[in-house]
Amino acid sequence: MSEYVLELKGITKIFPGVKALNKVHFQLLPGEVHALMGENGAGKSTFIKVITGVHKAEEGEMFLNGEKVDFKGPKDAAAAGIAAVYQHPTSYPDLTVTENIFMNHEIKKKGVLQWKEMNKKAQEYLDELDAGFKSTAEMGTLSVAEQQMVEIAKAVSTNAQIIILDEPTAALTANESQKLYTIVDKLRDDGKSIIFISHRFEDMYRLATRVTVFRDSQYIGTYDVDKITNADLIKAMVGREISDMYPKTEITPGEEVFRIEKASRTGYFKDVSLSVKAGEIVGLTGLVGAGRTEVMEAVCGITKLEEGKVFLQGKEVNIKNPTDSRDLGIVLLPEDRQKTGLILSWGLGRNVTLPILKKFIKKNGFIDEKAERETAKKFLEDVDTKAISVFDLGSSLSGGNQQKVVVAKALAQDQMKVVIMDEPTKGVDVGAKAEIYAIMDDLAKQGYGIIMISSEMPEILGMADRIYVMCNGRITGELNRNEATQEVILELSMEKSDKGAEV
């Protein structure tokens, strides 16, 4: 018997025109949590799909407990005890938790489904994971974190020995992540082997004992987590040294450009006041659902502000809709680039000029398309978008580059004074992250007021001059760069209901 539960040797997977995996190796020890890291497009997902039998590798061998296996499809992999849990659970939202867990391996007696038994069993699995919901609950009513738990319960119910978690924490809050960690610990203690894919270094440090890095479809190396430094790991992933992840320049903030006073919207947030000065990066943090995005959307006229005042350069302004907000120069870069930031089916150029079409209207009422393209080209080059032409479709870019296009779209609005960036680096890989931070720093230097909504502690601590923390729809604290620590912020974000009264 081999020392490894799962071993892959020299796996090559070719998609038309690209080698998605080039002779990669991987070894999984029994009962270990093994992190798999690499930038977007490094081949992690393809690799997982080879393991789970979705893709068939052109070259290479796979061994399960020392025996050579050859999966014809996902069913073979599942039968061999391999289960995968994805970032966005691929479940049936209208069915109950039990139905989801036992999908495809229902308990039957003479062809009749045994719901009572299944419900009971499902509940047992959930209890074991310390889940606070019933097995009869409808899947769609659960949070992403809870849905993930169901997926994990499903993996456990099939008696999987190898569980693959694909970016499980990406959609979770700090609290939920903590809970997930405990679950993973428990699975490991039960003797399961776990492959953990994540962009978050904290995940890896907390959970994994070993980490394998892929880059550009190739195997770079496998390291012991406690022996590799952060810098070395980044270098392994990116292929170059990132000297400074957070290139924050010390600035002396100028005049106040933007202020919100006592903003309220019933059920979402109450008495929110904050301000930002020219050249300042203000962080707005807190747990997901604390009301951060909601405040900014209301201020920008996407939803309604019920109470409160908004001041721009000291003058009170009345924003009724996003058009007012745009024309005043308050630009919101939304969190979901694909659904609210860009039109993916359009070329990059037209995406950039969408808010400023008015500028290109000639005397005869027609759009001056040449001027439009030149403007788009200039701003896309300014943010260093990795694109060949302004006609490249939005959908053809990676997350990081899509974010750059969204920034270009904001920059092209020359009336812009305040930039509100909602989770600017969500789903962006580490190399592009550093570039986006550099762009932010640059914007600050040019005198824009920047509000950065973020749940990622390192970037809040690394980039913000001043930090507001929100909890339950209220601002629970304001910190300067030098007094902010992870602990203080966490405490403020999780303040209990004795202070954070009803919204």
Added chain:
Amino acid sequence: MAGKSGREINATPQNTLKKSILSWEGILVIIFLAVLVLCRILSPNYTLNNVLREMPKYLSEIFLFFPMAYILMLGEIDISVGSIVCLSATAGCLASNAGTPFPLVILIMLLVGGLCGVVNGLIITRFPELPSMIVTLGTQIIFRGIAEIVLGNGGSVSVTDSASFRAISKRVGPFPYMFFLVVICAVVFVIVSVKMKFGRELMAIGSNRRTSLYSGIKVKATIFKAYVIMGVFSGLAALFLTAASYGANTTTGDGFEMDAIAMAVFGGIATTGGKGKMIGGIIAAFIIVCLRIGLGQINMNSQLILLIIGILLIAAVILPNISASFKAAKKKKSQA
């Protein structure tokens, strides 16, 4: 700027002749020519003169097609237009019979149509959670219902001042007046859709409504405008229809919405919004009209004609998908 690596991004458009022939619009032109040749072979009467003589019967549907294309590009739909035509025609006929001067009659028809459009637009923009299909299904019934109430027992009205209405269907040479108006509208609608801000924003809203909203586009106002235009053009269609039939009845304009939608879809304008070109829809509209005239000339019965148009329509929806998968397969091959 930070991170500027001097990377150059190309901004010159590359349109090749091959590309434009292989586009859906290119294929439509070929189909159009094929239809003309086919009809000419089938029917000896299929001459320019004769085709133009019969054209007015069908042109009012083309008037409905123009704004319908905009509404589809927005990702909305309006199935009440047939009823608007009916209501507007009824109003026009009654006003004319009551002795209203003819220019005022025209105005009333356009106004009634526009008002119906306002109603649709208001409901749809005020209650965004209601699908426009359902809203306009409701108003489809309501508008025709009002017309039926107004028309009363007889269910129809004939115009007494037929001379004024006849003047509209006059011709310059073989060309009916209406034909010139269609050409002018076609040009205007194409230009607005490709060259002007309104057209661009229309496509933006149809492609991604949330992104458009976040970009500061007045989404609701644009949708509202499209429905009002639709209403006014329904009034226009009603005018030409009345001019051809000297009256209105409870079935006036029945099913016109489907003809207009069919022309747009055949022309490559997707009902999901954000896709297709005005020009494609216009070619498609003329294909359908010319085919109908041709098949009518050889006395093919009208049910069979509908059948053929139905098949064409489904083919039009399927074909681009097939050709897309062909292209993808070819691409795969060449890359491998």
